[in-house]
Amino acid sequence: MHGTGGLLGRESEQRRVAEVVGAARNGHGSALLVLGEPGVGKTTLLRDAAPGAGTRVLRLDGYESESSMPYAAVERLTGVLREHLAEIPERQRLSLQVASGAADGPPPDRFLVGLGVLSLLAAASTRAGLLCTVDDAHLLDRESLESFAFVARRLGAERLALVLAGREERELDAVLRGVPVLALAGLSPEPAAALLNRSAAGPFTPTATAAIVRATEGNPLALVDLAADPLLREMTDLGLGPEPVPVGQHLEAHYLRRVMHLPPASQRWLLLAATDSTGDLELLEIAGAALAIDPSRREDAESAGLVHLEPTAGFRHPLVRSAVYGSASRAERRRVHGALAEAAAKLGLVETEAWHASRAASGTDETVAERLVRAADLAAQRGGSSSRASILARAAELTPSGPVRGERLVGAAEAALEAGAADVAVRLLADVREAGLDQVTRGRAILVRSAAALFVSDPDGVRASTSDQLRAADEFHGHDVEREQRALLQAFERCSSADRLLVGVDIPTLGRRIAAGAETPGPASVILRGVAALILEPYERAVRPVREAFDAILALPDRDLVHRGTLIAAIGAFLWDDAGRRAGLERAMRAARDGGALQALDTLLWVGALSELMGGTVSRALSFDATVREVRRAMGYDGENVVNAAVMAWSGSPEETVEAVGQAAAAAGWGGVEASATAALAVRHLAERRYERAFARLHPLVEDPFLQVTPLHLADHAEAAVRSGRPEDAAHAAAELDARARANGSAWCRGLAERALALAGSDDDESHYAASVDALSSTGATVELARSHLVYGEWLRRARRRRDAAVHLHLALDHADRSGATVFQGRIRAELEAAGGTAGAPAPRSGQDLTTQERAVATMAAAGRTNAEIAARLFLSPHTVDYHLRKVFQKLGVTSRRQLSERFGPVTP
Numbered sequence: 001m002h003g004t005g006g007l008l009g010r011e012s013e014q015r016r017v018a019e020v021v022g023a024a025r026n027g028h029g030s031a032l033l034v035l036g037e038p039g040v041g042k043t044t045l046l047r048d049a050a051p052g053a054g055t056r057v058l059r060l061d062g063y064e065s066e067s068s069m070p071y072a073a074v075e076r077l078t079g080v081l082r083e084h085l086a087e088i089p090e091r092q093r094l095s096l097q098v099a100s101g102a103a104d105g106p107p108p109d110r111f112l113v114g115l116g117v118l119s120l121l122a123a124a125s126t127r128a129g130l131l132c133t134v135d136d137a138h139l140l141d142r143e144s145l146e147s148f149a150f151v152a153r154r155l156g157a158e159r160l161a162l163v164l165a166g167r168e169e170r171e172l173d174a175v176l177r178g179v180p181v182l183a184l185a186g187l188s189p190e191p192a193a194a195l196l197n198r199s200a201a202g203p204f205t206p207t208a209t210a211a212i213v214r215a216t217e218g219n220p221l222a223l224v225d226l227a228a229d230p231l232l233r234e235m236t237d238l239g240l241g242p243e244p245v246p247v248g249q250h251l252e253a254h255y256l257r258r259v260m261h262l263p264p265a266s267q268r269w270l271l272l273a274a275t276d277s278t279g280d281l282e283l284l285e286i287a288g289a290a291l292a293i294d295p296s297r298r299e300d301a302e303s304a305g306l307v308h309l310e311p312t313a314g315f316r317h318p319l320v321r322s323a324v325y326g327s328a329s330r331a332e333r334r335r336v337h338g339a340l341a342e343a344a345a346k347l348g349l350v351e352t353e354a355w356h357a358s359r360a361a362s363g364t365d366e367t368v369a370e371r372l373v374r375a376a377d378l379a380a381q382r383g384g385s386s387s388r389a390s391i392l393a394r395a396a397e398l399t400p401s402g403p404v405r406g407e408r409l410v411g412a413a414e415a416a417l418e419a420g421a422a423d424v425a426v427r428l429l430a431d432v433r434e435a436g437l438d439q440v441t442r443g444r445a446i447l448v449r450s451a452a453a454l455f456v457s458d459p460d461g462v463r464a465s466t467s468d469q470l471r472a473a474d475e476f477h478g479h480d481v482e483r484e485q486r487a488l489l490q491a492f493e494r495c496s497s498a499d500r501l502l503v504g505v506d507i508p509t510l511g512r513r514i515a516a517g518a519e520t521p522g523p524a525s526v527i528l529r530g531v532a533a534l535i536l537e538p539y540e541r542a543v544r545p546v547r548e549a550f551d552a553i554l555a556l557p558d559r560d561l562v563h564r565g566t567l568i569a570a571i572g573a574f575l576w577d578d579a580g581r582r583a584g585l586e587r588a589m590r591a592a593r594d595g596g597a598l599q600a601l602d603t604l605l606w607v608g609a610l611s612e613l614m615g616g617t618v619s620r621a622l623s624f625d626a627t628v629r630e631v632r633r634a635m636g637y638d639g640e641n642v643v644n645a646a647v648m649a650w651s652g653s654p655e656e657t658v659e660a661v662g663q664a665a666a667a668a669g670w671g672g673v674e675a676s677a678t679a680a681l682a683v684r685h686l687a688e689r690r691y692e693r694a695f696a697r698l699h700p701l702v703e704d705p706f707l708q709v710t711p712l713h714l715a716d717h718a719e720a721a722v723r724s725g726r727p728e729d730a731a732h733a734a735a736e737l738d739a740r741a742r743a744n745g746s747a748w749c750r751g752l753a754e755r756a757l758a759l760a761g762s763d764d765d766e767s768h769y770a771a772s773v774d775a776l777s778s779t780g781a782t783v784e785l786a787r788s789h790l791v792y793g794e795w796l797r798r799a800r801r802r803r804d805a806a807v808h809l810h811l812a813l814d815h816a817d818r819s820g821a822t823v824f825q826g827r828i829r830a831e832l833e834a835a836g837g838t839a840g841a842p843a844p845r846s847g848q849d850l851t852t853q854e855r856a857v858a859t860m861a862a863a864g865r866t867n868a869e870i871a872a873r874l875f876l877s878p879h880t881v882d883y884h885l886r887k888v889f890q891k892l893g894v895t896s897r898r899q900l901s902e903r904f905g906p907v908t909p
Helices: 010-024 042-047 072-080 082-087 090-099 110-124 142-154 171-174 189-199 204-217 219-227 230-234 247-260 264-276 283-289 297-303 318-327 332-347 349-358 367-381 385-397 403-418 422-430 439-455 459-463 465-476 480-502 507-520 524-535 539-554 566-577 578-595 598-613 616-634 647-652 655-667 669-688 693-704 708-723 727-744 747-760 768-778 782-798 800-819 822-833 854-864 867-874 878-892 899-904
Strands: 029-035 056-059 131-133 160-166 181-185
Touching: 010 029, 010 042, 010 131, 010 160, 010 181, 029 042, 029 142, 029 171, 042 131, 042 160, 056 072, 056 647, 072 082, 072 090, 072 110, 072 142, 082 090, 082 110, 090 110, 110 131, 110 142, 131 247, 142 160, 142 171, 142 385, 160 297, 189 204, 189 219, 189 422, 189 727, 204 219, 219 247, 219 598, 247 318, 264 297, 264 318, 264 332, 283 332, 283 647, 297 655, 349 385, 349 578, 349 598, 349 768, 367 385, 367 403, 385 403, 385 422, 385 800, 403 439, 422 439, 439 459, 439 465, 439 480, 459 480, 465 480, 465 507, 480 524, 507 524, 524 539, 524 566, 539 566, 539 578, 539 693, 539 727, 566 578, 566 598, 578 598, 578 867, 598 616, 598 647, 598 669, 616 647, 616 800, 616 854, 616 867, 647 655, 647 899, 669 693, 669 708, 669 822, 693 708, 693 727, 708 727, 708 747, 727 747, 747 782, 768 782, 782 800, 782 822, 800 822, 854 867, 854 878, 854 899, 867 878, 878 899
Parallel strands: 029 160, 029 181, 056 131, 131 160
Antiparallel strands: none
């Protein structure tokens, strides 16, 4: 089929591939997924892709026997491009080497490996570009496929074209979601008929031609091979009656007849090659020797046009392989699999040995199952969660019924969940019989089910997640202290998600169980004692153990801190430690970025955005929210579906839209999202001077307090109460804040307490206003500082001290602008005008017409990040960052990073 593009009518498909390659040569990296059934010409399309003069071409193929070997294709890629490994960042280079089995180290996150592949391919791109084609992508191991999917989604300004081809399979489509698709169907009737009759000894009748074209759906390879089938020509009534043309059976039978014409020894070699599917000639030779097959018999198969032997053994068509393999008896296939397993063992191919041994087994076989478990452990060492899941699942199939089988299924479910396949994890657990499991394994199964429910936002699972964690902790008790304490910490973290929608356990019971878990010496005992105190003790008595817990959390190594974002935010808020909370979250985010832990980074950014809205800046919250979108896109999800209701409220989304998002979240069990949206809308009402409405939203939250969250709303509640004529409520909120500030010594808490005392106190007492501004000036709570200047200025204006009022109102406006709290600008400007001051025109919003990715790049560049640092944070290549930065400079009319910093203000993403 080579060189038959014009005849076969593939001009438009060839142009589409050429466009992708041409874009890459011009510095616009792009990717394409070519889908189609066997024989429609995917391989020919890739082979005929004309990259242009000087463009390097790199070709890879998928192999079925490598499908459960983690990063097998990535290993081959790094082998070909090893000379460029030194050009990529050290952490990415190590991740590729560990994933490929070339170095020891901590198992890398799959997204870090993906970034390493992107950097490696970008480094290999010459000025003329690089074309990388991946054929039979549906046969790639899951980890390598996800790495190429990552590259396809993050291409930008690289001179790199990535074209993958595979069959239309659900998993391939799911992993490569978001990548442009070129679907190859059969040829249209006219070129299909021309190909059929050109390939035949003589033309078919028009009726038979039409029937064959319809039956094959224009599949080019089927047409070529069937044209030479003498049995098809003997069907003189072909296409004349209502019976369908049995093309599928005829095509496979056609190949099988060609096989049967070969000598028996050559047929046995073909069965060996069909059973192997790697094409590794050394492996085939060793296995063939065990089966007493003469190596020269492979030349018979090649002469018959059934296989090719260079550079590896491969079949002309998948149906040739299926015909050979399917015609053999089960006993014959098991015998050949056994020979291949022995050959793989001699070559030290542990995964290949286990794969073939599992298929040579009949019924259960604990010896083979143990081999698979060892292969699964090797996959885990390389970061291959998907492969580990599939290998352990197969090991469980070969394991006799009982606790060991259940434990292996649970391990497979854990690995599937780690790989992001929650549905697979649930299916695996459905086969677990828990009656015979040990307690630790039962606890692990509970945790997997709970995490899977959160992953898919199952309402019942989200609401019951805290009680599920406690059930798991009870199973671990007395058997595994580390797992028990980890489950208890997760129980506290999960209760923040459900908030007041929590079911299955009340907050005091949660606190008592956590306190009991802290009594056993373990790695998290200090932290658990602090969390128990946070829940159970009066505030002034809780501060000391909670502070000790916070210090212990911040002392955790990076790999542990990555998964403690919710805990950092919660305890930092309880202590009103804005600096410690911000530092802890930033360190966790940095560790997650460096390690490629995008799922953890997604959570950290979400938590960080909410934290900034309560004790930081709106600008930072918006930056985190924008980065979440980029992270979601990098993981293959639609970034536009990211909806943080609280951020929406602060950034001016319609009130009814924010309410709808909050209500939808509550319906899915996420009560914390609805509560944060309600509180954020209340703040917006305060900015709009809709004080009654603000009080109506805040009062139910304050009357039904929830752990460390409610005290953060007390200053807003006091302001809403005072302005709506409810002085007693305001005084109560102010007194509680004052007591907390005395106990924790926090400048942030003291600043809000002084503002609440000022609003609730005597109208002739200026001291609390001044104290609020003074306290907040030493914190990062810039929005709160703006608001304290605002209420101080309002008080001064009412006291007819207009000049002093204007000073504070100008400061309020400046801090509101710099912190992104634009919702307060209208109220501040109105007060300035009433005070006789001039507010000036509203400052232009920096980056208003920038894309999400451009804004993220601009914000980080303004904060002093280098291109390499920005690339690592956004999971892009430095080429793409440079491209976006040039676009930013052009749109904003700036020529330096210093000017960019002036436009964006002192924002540290």
